[in-house]
Structures are given as C-alpha cells and as structure tokens.
Amino acid sequence: MMKQYKCPNIKDWKSLCERPLQNQENLSEQVKSIFDEVKINGNKALKIFTEKFDDVILNDFKVSQSETDEAKNLVSGELKSVIKTASENIRKFHTSQQEEKKIIETTEGVFCWRENRAIENIGIYIPGGTAPLFSTVLMLGIPANIAGCKNIALCSPPDKDGKINPAILFTADLVGIKNIFKVGGSQAIAGLTFGTETIPKVDKIFGPGNQYVTFAKQLALNYNIAIDIPAGPSEVLVIADESSIPEFVASDLLSQAEHGIDSQVILLSNSERVINEINIEIERQLKELPRNEIAKIALQNSKSILLNSIDEAIDFSNFYAPEHLILSIENAENFTDKIINAGSVFLGNYSPESAGDYASGTNHTLPTNGFAKNYSGVSLDSFVKKITFQNITKNGIKNIGKTIELMAEAEELMAHKNAVSVRLKYLENEN
Numbered sequence: 001m002m003k004q005y006k007c008p009n010i011k012d013w014k015s016l017c018e019r020p021l022q023n024q025e026n027l028s029e030q031v032k033s034i035f036d037e038v039k040i041n042g043n044k045a046l047k048i049f050t051e052k053f054d055d056v057i058l059n060d061f062k063v064s065q066s067e068t069d070e071a072k073n074l075v076s077g078e079l080k081s082v083i084k085t086a087s088e089n090i091r092k093f094h095t096s097q098q099e100e101k102k103i104i105e106t107t108e109g110v111f112c113w114r115e116n117r118a119i120e121n122i123g124i125y126i127p128g129g130t131a132p133l134f135s136t137v138l139m140l141g142i143p144a145n146i147a148g149c150k151n152i153a154l155c156s157p158p159d160k161d162g163k164i165n166p167a168i169l170f171t172a173d174l175v176g177i178k179n180i181f182k183v184g185g186s187q188a189i190a191g192l193t194f195g196t197e198t199i200p201k202v203d204k205i206f207g208p209g210n211q212y213v214t215f216a217k218q219l220a221l222n223y224n225i226a227i228d229i230p231a232g233p234s235e236v237l238v239i240a241d242e243s244s245i246p247e248f249v250a251s252d253l254l255s256q257a258e259h260g261i262d263s264q265v266i267l268l269s270n271s272e273r274v275i276n277e278i279n280i281e282i283e284r285q286l287k288e289l290p291r292n293e294i295a296k297i298a299l300q301n302s303k304s305i306l307l308n309s310i311d312e313a314i315d316f317s318n319f320y321a322p323e324h325l326i327l328s329i330e331n332a333e334n335f336t337d338k339i340i341n342a343g344s345v346f347l348g349n350y351s352p353e354s355a356g357d358y359a360s361g362t363n364h365t366l367p368t369n370g371f372a373k374n375y376s377g378v379s380l381d382s383f384v385k386k387i388t389f390q391n392i393t394k395n396g397i398k399n400i401g402k403t404i405e406l407m408a409e410a411e412e413l414m415a416h417k418n419a420v421s422v423r424l425k426y427l428e429n430e431n
C-alpha cells in the first residue's frame, strides 16, 4: 500500500522527495573495498565476488561464441522479431540525433566548428539481478553503433548456472557486440575501470543498475573513467486528474514498482476521488500480478499525494525530478513547457511508460534519484566527444588580433599576447 499524504505544506516537500536508498555509508564502504580488491587481484577477486553475490563459481568470465550460438537457438522466433522491431525504432530515433557539421565565421576570416569523435573503448552494463534487461542492450548498443564506438565490452551478472540470459546474448549479437563477460554488480564496474586479465579497461561506462552498480559507476569517476549518468533504481511519477483512467495509472505505477525493492512510484492528483480509485486498482492488479513480491515491497516506499491543483502537482514534480513522468491529465500536451526536471515524459492516457522502456524509440537509460535536475538521459551524444576546430586566415588574425592582444595583456599573460603580435608583425613585413 502506498503512503498517503493530503496537501502537504511546501516545507515538507523535501522529505517527501527522499528516495528509499540503502544505508549509503555501508554501501560505499562495501563498494570501495570491492574496487580495491579488483584493482589488486583482478580475475581472482571477480571470482570471489561472483561466488559471494551471484552464487556461482566461474573460472572463465568471457562468453564463448558457442554460448552465443546456443543462446540464439533458445530465443523464440516471435521474440526475435519484436526485438528487431524495437531496434528499428530505437535506431531511427537515435540516428535522427546526428548533427551536421556547421562552420561558423565568427569574425571575417575566423572559422570555428565542432566535429564528433566516437569514444573508442566503452563498457556497457546490462542489469540481470531482478530481471534480464535485454532491452538495455538495444538502448546502449544501438547508439554506440551509430556513433562508431570501436570496442564495446558488455558485462552482465551470470545466473546460478553461470549463464547469461539467452535474450541478452541474442540482442548483443544483433547489435554486433562480441566481447561479453559474465560479471555483475560493482565488481563488473571495477573490472571495466581497472581492467583485469580478461576484462578490458574502458574509457567510459554506460548502463543502469541497482544501488551497488550506480555507486560503483560514481566511484569509477575517481579513476578518470567517464560515466553516462547515475541511472539507479527506477522511478515513475504520475500526475492524474479526473480525465485519467485509474486502471491505466495503476498499471503504470506497478510497472516501475516491479523493477526492484528500492524502486519508487509517486502518484499526484488534484482529486481525492481519483487517488482513492487508483489505490483500489493498484490493490486489485497487484493480486493478479505474477511475481508481485518486489512490487509489494516497492509500494511501501511509494506515495500518493493530494495537491491543490495540477499546476501545484507540476511544481512538485519539478522539485522531485522523476526519472519518468506520466501526465494523465486533460490536454497533457499543453503542459510540456512547464516541465523543467524529468528524464522522459509520457503524455496522455495512451503513452504508457513501458513503451519508452522497450519500443517507441526513446532511450530508457535515464537519470534517477533527482539527477534529472542536472543530467539528460542517454542519447547519441553520450557516445561521442565533440572536438572544436578553428581555422584563422591571414585576414582573420588581422581582424581579431588586437582583441586577443588587449585581453592577454589585461590578464598579464604576455606570452599569449606575443603569439598574436609575432604573426601580425610578420604579416606587416610581408606587405
């Protein structure tokens, strides 16, 4: 059952926005010690942590070609076909994010532009603890392909038989990923950070995961490894008014609650009747939901909040900064300008969040835990660096030279000034 709140005072919003995170001190100590072990002992440490956390003893972490071939035979034709449909939409949307090179003449003879270069060595993490998220392989592998990333290492936790789910292996094969490792959790992130005898060290780590994975990615930053975003336990916030359909809203809330016991779902409405009906629906659907244990626990972390108006609900949502925001309200499209902080937004009664999770084309790797205030979700840009170039003609340096000289002198950096002065003098002598 979600906790219920009625028109809370604005000073209580901060505590209402707290996420159900684990004891961060224990978590950080644990992840730091896993990093230290993997840094020093490589595969030996991976083996110990895989036995401890995934309950399986592995002597080789690399997935062989025969394992991939076997997995491809285990995935049904129907599933293969819908994965391909989803992959086409994801490819279409991410290809549309490519930008044309634009050369800008800022001053006559001064030409500036940017060019994209793919990040060459990347690691992608595919969650596998609660559910094998093969859809995440599409979300990360496809933009990596479009960007032109050369070397992609994929890590995902093994099951108790020491295997990776066949759909993950099929999807990895579909997007051309060959380097696959059976390692999960923070030990996988440590492996990608330092490199081991088997796992390559990478330049940037992508992918969602539980609190251990997310903390580990943030730790990787200390070792000069870039990360995509903090993409931790899933969240959804739904704003519902009288036009919403309780059955739909309840289904959306449950869809994120089932991700993990630390997921959080929030319902906001300007109508007590709507909140009550949605809560009744949640209870009804929960009973019918197979494997509902996780959702039940996550719902205890979750809240339904009655607010005075839809505008106030949007203010609350911007304050909370949800990973996913669903607007189940009349004329939802008219409210988009007011959304300031959210990872991905779903408008109206027929845009379920699951569509973005799988197949509409947008990326499902999104910022959580309030990070939608300052991070975007994963996109094509996440896989490239943008290098600036400039080309200044003789005329251009004559035009902009004085500006640079005066600024350099004012900063008391005379060598900077001189780098322009020598050129201007040279050009004077040329004439």
Ligand SMILES: NC(=O)c1ccc[n+]([C@@H]2O[C@H](COP(=O)([O-])OP(=O)(O)OC[C@H]3O[C@@H](n4cnc5c(N)ncnc54)[C@H](O)[C@@H]3O)[C@@H](O)[C@H]2O)c1
Residues within 6 Å of the ligand: 030, 053, 054, 126, 127, 128, 129, 130, 131, 133, 136, 157, 158, 184, 185, 186, 208, 209, 210, 211, 212, 213, 230, 231, 232, 233, 234, 235, 259, 260, 263, 323, 364, 365, 366, 367, 368
């Ligand atoms: N934000 C996003 O974009 C996004 C997208 C998809 C999924 N998610 C989230 O990803 C998460 C996936 O989590 P998951 O647990 O299912 O899979 P996971 O693969 O992230 O984590 C499983 C691994 O965690 C490690 N682990 C488990 N218990 C541990 C412990 N006590 N100490 C240290 N390590 C431990 C194990 O090694 C295990 O292999 C969910 O919370 C889901 O909501 C987020």
Ligand SMILES: N[C@H](CO)Cc1c[nH]c[nH+]1
Residues within 6 Å of the ligand: 133, 135, 136, 233, 234, 235, 256, 323, 357, 364, 365, 366
């Ligand atoms: N909702 C998750 C992002 O928070 C993504 C996902 C993958 N599969 C199902 N859902």
Ligand SMILES: [Zn+2]
Residues within 6 Å of the ligand: 234, 255, 256, 259, 357
């Ligand atoms: Zn989901």
